[in-house]
Amino acid sequence: MFELSRRLEFSAAHRLWCDRLSDDENRRLYGPCANLHGHNYVLDVTVRGDVDPVTGMVMDLNVIAQVLDEVLFRAIDHRNLESDVPWLAGKVTTAENVVAAMWEQLRPHLGPGLHRMRLYESPQNFVDYSGPGAA
Numbered sequence: 001m002f003e004l005s006r007r008l009e010f011s012a013a014h015r016l017w018c019d020r021l022s023d024d025e026n027r028r029l030y031g032p033c034a035n036l037h038g039h040n041y042v043l044d045v046t047v048r049g050d051v052d053p054v055t056g057m058v059m060d061l062n063v064i065a066q067v068l069d070e071v072l073f074r075a076i077d078h079r080n081l082e083s084d085v086p087w088l089a090g091k092v093t094t095a096e097n098v099v100a101a102m103w104e105q106l107r108p109h110l111g112p113g114l115h116r117m118r119l120y121e122s123p124q125n126f127v128d129y130s131g132p133g134a135a
Contacts, residue, residue, distance in 0.1 A: 001048060001049065001050060002048070002049065002050065002051055002058045003046050003047070003048045003058075003115060003116075004046065004047050004048075004057075004058045004059060004061070004064075005044050005045060005046040005047075006044070006045050006061055006064045006065055006068060007042060007043065007044050007045075008042070008043045008045065008068045008069075008072060008073060009040065009041065009042050009043075010040075010041050010043070010072075010073055010076055010077040010078075011038060011039070011040050011041070011077060011078055012038060012039065012041060012076050012077065012078065012079050012080070012081050013036055013037065013038040013079070013080045013081065014036070014037070014038075014039075014080065014081040014082060014093040014098075015030075015033065015034055015035055015036045015037065015082065015093075016029075016030035016033040016034055016092060016093065016094060017030065017034055017082075017092065018092050036080070039121050039122065041119060041120060041121060042119075042120040043068075043072070043099075043102065043117060043118070043119050043120075044116075044117065044118040044119075044120075045064065045068060045106065045110075045114070045117050046114075046115045046116040046117070046118075047059050047064065047110060047113040047114055047115055048113055048115035048116075049113045058113070059110075059113060064110070067106065067109045067110060068106075071105050071106060071109055072102060072105060072106070075087075075105075081093045081098065087101050087104070087105060088101055095119050095121045095125065095126070095127040096127050096129075098119060099117050099118075099119040099127055099129045100129055100132075102117060102119070103117055103129055103131055103132075107131070114131070115130065116128060116129065116130050117129045117130075
């Protein structure tokens with residue numbers, strides 16, 4: 001079994017804010033991140049599978065790159081995640097929620113081979129996600 005990864009870099013703005021909380025609660029919980037700010041995100045997408053004996057590949061990296069561009073990059077690069085990305089509307093745009101929503105966008109295109117996603121919000125902060133129900 002092999003794991004093959006492709007990296008996507010993008011810039012986006014967001015703020016951490018929960019409409020169910022008061023303004024004071026949001027500011028206390030999220031601190032300066034309650035203000036609109038941006039990140040230079042890095043997303044690693046990993047597919048897992050056996051090497052095809054004919055092609056010699058787990059999956060064509062060009063296909064993965066094209067899917068990442070068409071499905072994610074065009075929708076999120078240089079955007080406000082709360083107001084410009086319909087599939088993030090109504091979510092608190094923590095790295096956890098963002099990567100889970102990205103998974104849902106990619107899954108129909110990459111199929112059951114989609115194994116793990118790692119989203120870096122900064123060089124120091126990242127989250128790993130392996131899909132709903134993963135142990």
